[in-house]
Amino acid sequence: MRLGMVIDRKRCIGCYSCQISCKAAHALPPDVFFGRVLVSETGTYPTVTKQILPVLCNHCKEAACVKVCPTGATQKREDGIVYVNSEECVGCRYCIVACPYQMRTYNSDGNKEYWPGQGLTELERVGREILYPLEPNTVIKCNFCMEKLDEGLRKGLKIGIDREATPTCVNACPVKARTFGDLDDPNSNVSKLIKERKGYPLHSELGTEPSVYYLD
């Protein structure tokens, strides 16, 4: 099994729901993003195209971050998820430099407030202390909501089908631009989409073999 995501750019409207739902689900501090939406334009007036590119960790098959990690904190699971075992992470940040997609963040200040100088709100406190505590001075990143997937699997739910076993950003997308499933299964939702719509990963020339594909 190799879990992966397909993002349909034809559907995507650049609403930032993926980015914000992820921040809410992981109680992320200000300026930390596991997923982002990049917006730009190409062409020259009047032939212009607005470019919207949602990005997140690519969970690469040949992950540069895994290779450079000196402690083995960054690991790849059997289902293809690349994650950081924060107990092993020493915060050396080699992985941040190595990741060609700039999808890793050093968690330097977990106490940073959303309203500077006004203290942590109840929302921030419950999120950071109880729901999703982040280890200070370690590297953090998207892990395809693996805790949620594991919990869902334990309940007998289907990954990418049942929302309790599907990454939050996939569920939150109001235009159903995101699909999540097993890239190794040729009959899976993601494999079919990639085949039918000629899905492509970002910077395939780097040889990292990402698990996030895009459709135009």
Next chain:
Amino acid sequence: MGNAKQGIWEDVWVPTTCARCYCICAIEVRRVNGVAVEIRGVPGSTQGSEGGLCSKGLSGLQVLYDPNRLNVPLRRTNPEKGIGIDPKWKEITWEEAYAEIVPRMKKLLEEDPKKVAGSPGTGGSSPAWGTGAPSYTAGLGTGGGMVWGGGLQCGGASHPVGGITHGAWSIVPDFKYCNYALYFGATKGHGAGHSALIAARMAGEARAKGMKMVVFDPMCNTAAGKATEWVPIIPGTDGAVILAMCNIIVNELGIIDKPFLKLKTNAPYLVGPDMKYIRENGPARGVKAHGRGLAPDGGLGEQAAGTYIGDDETNKPMVWDAGEGKAKVYDDPTIKDYALEGTYEYRGIKCQPSFQLLKEHLKQYTPEMASKVSSIPAETIHRIATEFATEARVGSTINIDGQTLPYRPVSAIIFKGGEGHGNAYHTCLAVGLLSALVGACDVPGGTLGWPARTLGYTGREDEDQGAFKWSVFKGLDGFLQCQRFGPGSGKSNKNMPYHGPWPITMPELKHRFGLLDIQPAGTFKYIIGGSDRDEVWEKLGATGDYRTEMLFLAKNPLLSIGDRDAIAAALKSIPFLVVSELFNTETTEGFADIVLPDTCYLEKDSWSSGLSQNYNHAWGTDDWVYHISQKVVEPMGQRKSGDDVTYEIAQRLGKEWGRNLIKEANERTLRSAPISKEYWPEDVNQKLTAADIGDAFMKSTFGSERGWEWFKEHGFVRWPKKVDEAYWTWFLDIRIPVVYLEWLAHMKPVVEDINQKTGLFMDPAQYTPLISWFPTTIHKVTDPKYDLFCYSYRDSLHSSSQTMEQPWLDEASQMNPWTYNITMNAETGREKGLEDGDLIEVESYLGRRETGRVKLVQGHHPLSVAICATAGHWAKGQPTAKGKGANFNTLLPMTFEHTDPVDGNLECCVRVTVRKIED
């Protein structure tokens, strides 16, 4: 890192509805240990995206827990009011607040009820005076209504025209079956605007299946950014382009849906030399109505009193039966063939079918003419018109659920970008005409209104009941009429509050609140905050009549209407301003005397939020749903909902007068629901909660087992929509008067008379029955210095005036090129010596100025400058929002001249110049 579960003693999802904007999407909120921690959509509901949620909705948590929320009532201690002046707030108790409000209110009501006005919130995160407020203020005769809000920039033309043409608040493509959609300054389906997520979900599917979308817009951002083709256009010229397309379709291609025009519009109605319908027994006499009249807030009411244009059953409009070669009344069952063209005679009067007049009239709108004013190449206009007409597949049918219906997979829609101009009435009707010519109105694939017809809830075994039963119906002269919603409306229910689109009353030289009488075609009027309001009131002889001395607000007009200086002057002229708010705002800090801490949508119950809106039901064949809103957490601090406050004030006022205002309010609300007597609460002398009224409504409508407690657990009920509800056009004997605007011919001399008597100028040329394009104030500026057209736009991250305060939305706003920048065409910018990031000053032709950072982009018409709506906050009470972006409304003129002469719709664009200034 990990999902620690220790210490969790509560972890539940609460079903309710979102209120970050007016879309009321279905949501579930996760509450852990008493704290709301996550919000998500509801997969089983059509009211939203069926699982997803927009960024504004997701950020609702940061409204609930913002440390800047108001928690106690505040009293201004600095008597001086104004922008930038410290109000020197003093915290007071609720008792002290009521003691300030109630005696003053009583005194003013006794002097003249019009001295007290109230204006509820329009959006979601902005609070709203609850249902209690209109219920008893209507009874007291106070005024206010929409005239104080961002509603002024709402669809002053598109809503009444949506009513005339579709029986609905506004129009949308039937995404499920549509193949080709034309957008004129609309964003529907791109995360903002009406039914934002219903539309987003449907539009996403439509794009995936290959629907082509052609967007006419001066900037390539939300809808245009996702379009198959973006067509840059000079603001306010959409009407010319649309009419050129109509001309091509009618006079060149000849692709028209004749059965539709003959049977479903006024195309065959004969018109005489006086531009009015030929009727069976002579000129129309008008129909007098003695309804209870519009409520003073300008909207709620069963039927406005006045003289309706048209005539009764004894004097019907005539058509020409080409089959028999004689004139007949329009609904004569013996008619063999309705003539659309030709010249005829009836009782010695020469006459022509409306369509014949339109056909000739359209010839002036050549693609070249439209190109000259809009800057769109003539060949582009010609090509798009041809694609539209061809793809309409006139004559084709489709079978849905066993019913064979016309299949017209093309749609043309408009909203604020195309409509926000001084020629809005005609432009919106031109869009309606475009769809009507090819028969694409409320049929599969075409242009739809929000659901205008429901035959009732079908989930119970006994007879269908009440509140979910409404329909368009055949009204005066055979034309579409909508039921209206509001206190006293009895069995009729919703779908067109505020605007009574049809039939329409004659203008009169009276002066109800907000110029409603002189321009009955529209409801939202600029006048209260107009910089020329004293002059206009004097001309109308109304000076002193509407000197509001006490105003209740639940909104932030200083930021969200227009011309900041003019609004500030208007607010300053009100001796006592009470504002119920979540935060201190530009309005409260500058001008409020008392600020009351309101609850947000996650802290209050509502039985009606999913009912009383007219654009939160999914259209097409999507199922019906009814949702409740319920509190997820108890109100924090001393926050109280607008409902609770209005009831409290009513109780105290009533005691002073010996009146039971609570009972009056309760009974009005109960009657309007409507609620069957079986479930009418026993004691109406006490304040009824949302749960009390909701329980009665729900059981009346959905059956005895489905009361408030059932809905608290399940959140909503869903049932299938029938084909004849979704696509009612060919199931009902109703026509739409979109081919010929005969009522304007009746209004014209009256308007000329008002002009003469008052010295006001409502351009009589726009009172023509033939849909036309008119240049507006923005096209008439002659000073070459003001070479650019500046406007605001709706960013998908923002709505109303409180979304810039949430840090998650702020982060996203900083990550895109648009939201916090003033954007313009790169080449134009370079010609003016500008570079990305420069601080620039935008100056309107009337001398108003605003500054901001410029971002030069390719996706901009070279003559246009854009500023994100609702940006540019300066209030201290919202520190995240403060100082971000520029405020367009500062530049926007608020004058009589700057409105549509027919419906009063505000011109929302302004001519400007830009220049670099030093940091």
